[in-house]
Amino acid sequence: MSTVTLPPAGDWIRGITIRQPWTTCILAGKDVENRPAPWSWRGLVLLHAGAATERTPLRDPLVATAIRGRALPTRAVIGAARLTDCHQDAAGTAPCSRWAQPDVHHLVLADVQELALPVPWLHGQLGPWRPTQDLVD
Template sequence: MSAAELEGGDWIRGITIRQPWATCILAGKSTENRPKPWSWRGWVLLHAGMAKPEPAVLRDPLVARTIRGRELHRGAVIGVARLTDCHQDPHGSPLCTEWAQTDAWHLVLTDVQELALPVPVGGQLGPWKPAPDLLSQVLQQLPDLRP
């Protein structure tokens, strides 16, 4: 695949995630909870949203231990991950991970890679297609990232 095809962005999408959840994904949180299912599978840019984290969420023991010592960047792409599945746990059954929420759709994220330098950019709801210049900046930091 040529550099121009890679920067075309048809093989990757962005996902905006509020803090501290975006940083938790970089530190090992493997599911992202969403109200609706997603059909997209493949690489996603992990975009930390602009909203300031709620103090009560930051005090949650699972969150606090996961983000300890990490900066909570906002309004920037902070990493990439491969979205491999989207499911709901059957009602009344155990949740798939300690991060999963009841009655939510769980986006399963693997192959998470953190960017050394967050790339500032605005985000959107739902999966969004990254602009070529944004993707180029990410590929400078992760030159082996491929579809």
């Protein structure tokens, strides 16, 4: 049986911290993450549910439908995805996704995978962050 040797965690993967319920919405099909600034990173990202849960979005029908019956863990990595693009929609054009907000940058996510169990992690941050090898393992 052969084994695959991956490069150190900081070289091929990043983490992204997202407040709930948005992190769980991504696991349920939300294909963009709205951010105030562009990101240059492309590749694999760990989806980290931050410490806070925003209550107002829970009343939005799109969000409520996406998270129905799902737990909203916080302070844990709950999935992984491939970040394929970052853009802003051009003025006067239709949004790139039903999840896209106007006048912000859209991180386009693909190949989203939910972890079988949340991995507790207390060290998220706003921009892309480098996970430790221990977390990736």
